[in-house]
Structure formats: C-alpha cells, structure tokens
Amino acid sequence: MKVIQVDDYNDLGKKAAEIIIQYIKGHANAVLGLATGSTPKTTYKELIRDHNENGTSYRHIRTVNLDEYVGLDQNDPNSYHYFMKKEFFDFVDIPENNIHIPNGMAENIYDECKDYDRLIEGLGGVDLQLLGIGRNGHIGFNEPGTSFDTMTHIVDLTMDTRKANARFFNGLDEVPTQAITMGIKNILMSKSILLLASGRQKAEAMAHLLNEKEVTSAFPASALHHHQNVTVIADKEALSLVYSLERRA
Numbered sequence: 059m060k061v062i063q064v065d066d067y068n069d070l071g072k073k074a075a076e077i078i079i080q081y082i083k084g085h086a087n088a089v090l091g092l093a094t095g096s097t098p099k100t101t102y103k104e105l106i107r108d109h110n111e112n113g114t115s116y117r118h119i120r121t122v123n124l125d126e127y128v129g130l131d132q133n134d135p136n137s138y139h140y141f142m143k144k145e146f147f148d149f150v151d152i153p154e155n156n157i158h159i160p161n162g163m164a165e166n167i168y169d170e171c172k173d174y175d176r177l178i179e180g181l182g183g184v185d186l187q188l189l190g191i192g193r194n195g196h197i198g199f200n201e202p203g204t205s206f207d208t209m210t211h212i213v214d215l216t217m218d219t220r221k222a223n224a225r226f227f228n229g230l231d232e233v234p235t236q237a238i239t240m241g242i243k244n245i246l247m248s249k250s251i252l253l254l255a256s257g258r259q260k261a262e263a264m265a266h267l268l269n270e271k272e273v274t275s276a277f278p279a280s281a282l283h284h285h286q287n288v289t290v291i292a293d294k295e296a297l298s299l300v301y302s303l304e305r306r307a
C-alpha cells in the first residue's frame with residue numbers, strides 16, 4: 059500500500075486527478091470505478107478543470123459507481139445519480155450510455171445486484187477504483203462485519219453512517235435505511251485502487267488502516283491490505299494519527 063501525503067483537501071483533489079488523468083492518457087477506454095460523498099469533490103473539480111483546459115476526453119471511458127441509496131429516484135437531489143451528474147458527468151464529454159450506477163428504484167433490488175455484477179464483468183472489470191472511507195472504516199457501503207467475499211448486495215445502513223450522511227438531507231428521518239453497494243470482493247477485483255481521505259474526522263480510520271496490520275471484517279477497509287495495487291492519498295489532518303508514513307509507503 060503506497061501512501062501519498064498532501065497538504066489539504068484541495069491538494070488531495072489535484073493529486074488524485076493527476077493520477078486519474080495519467081491513467082486515462084494511457085487507457086482511453088478505461089473502466090473507472092467512482093465514488094460519491096464529500097471526499098472526491100475536489101478530484102472531480104480538478105478533472106473538469108483539466109477537461110476544459112487540456113481537453114482530456116471521456117468519450118470512450120466507461121464508469122461504474124460504487125453505490126446508490128435504495129428508494130431514491132435518479133432525479134432526487136440526494137441520489138448518487140444526481141450527485142454524479144452535478145459534480146462530474148454534466149461537465150465532461152462522457153456519453154450517457156457509458157455511465158453505470160446501481161438503480162435504487164429497481165423493481166427487484168436483488169436482481170439489480172446480480173445484473174450489476176454481470177455488467178461490471180461484461181465491461182472487463184474495473185481498471186481504477188476511486189474510494190472514500192467511512193469513519194468506521196466502511197468502503198462503498200460495506201459496513202463493519204461485511205464478509206470480504208461479498209459482491210454487489212443490499213445493505214442496511216448503520217446509524218453512524220446515516221447520521222454522517224444526514225447533513226445532505228432535511229434530517230435523519232429522510233436518510234434511506236438501505237443501499238445497493240458493490241461488495242468488498244468487487245472492490246478487490248479492481249486492477250488498481252485509489253483511496254482518498256481528508257480531514258481530522260478521518261484520522262482514526264486512517265490510523266486503524268495504516269498503523270495496524272490486522273485484516274478484519276470489523277474494519278472493512280483493512281481488506282485493501284490484500285490488494286497489490288492500492289494508493290492512499292490523504293491530507294495531513296487525515297494522517298495526523300499515523301505513526302510512520304515511510305514504513306507504510
């Protein structure tokens with residue numbers, strides 16, 4: 059696991075975008091695994107800036123998002139579909155057919171999970187997966203206790219995660235109780251992984267990931283120690299409780 063420390067949230071976006079752009083330059087039809095949440099926002103901003111200034115094209119890029127809330131329509135401002143349009147897709151030249159996000163309104167959400175796995179397989183798998191990390195170590199919506207063998211599945215969101223996400227809604231009651239998420243096995247099947255973390259509120263999670271070698275389902279992000287090509291990009295605050303970066307880099 060390689061660790062890159064940056065100064066702050068803006069620099070996090072610049073560094074992550076630099077790595078993604080570099081990858082796209084060599085792989086014009088790459089499959090990118092994308093995340094929502096606060097953390098990747100500066101990354102998307104930088105990708106859009108680069109698209110406008112340098113013309114990096116997404117015409118042949120395919121994307122698969124990690125997750126979506128169950129029960130939210132694509133046009134609901136709190137859906138991850140909507141987030142991705144407003145934060146990224148509306149501002150680059152990616153064709154709509156190349157964008158894939160689990161459908162939280164599917165008639166049969168269990169079939170939707172199986173279909174999503176088939177879809178990812180059909181695309182040839184994810185080349186570069188972008189991840190954030192929850193304060194409890196979740197990746198995607200894989201909460202503590204999730205088996206590392208899981209493919210795309212339905213999860214009941216923990217109160218901690220619902221509270222953390224309540225800031226986007228008009229209160230906790232409106233935060234959905236379930237989500238569709240790629241599983242930990244899907245994530246580990248990606249060819250490369252970029253994990254981003256910013257701010258003091260992620261310091262304990264980063265310390266858990268980088269100070270302790272223990273791989274346990276109680277801390278889902280620890281599964282990433284099983285992957286050969288993970289780059290962590292985190293700012294100083296997020297790394298403030300990590301003992302020795304050199305040892306881990």
Ligand code: F6R
Binds near residue numbers: 190
């Ligand atoms: C989002 C996702 C989540 C977030 C995590 C961190 O698609 O899969 O795992 O990455 O909850 O969220 P933020 O970035 O808002 O702190």
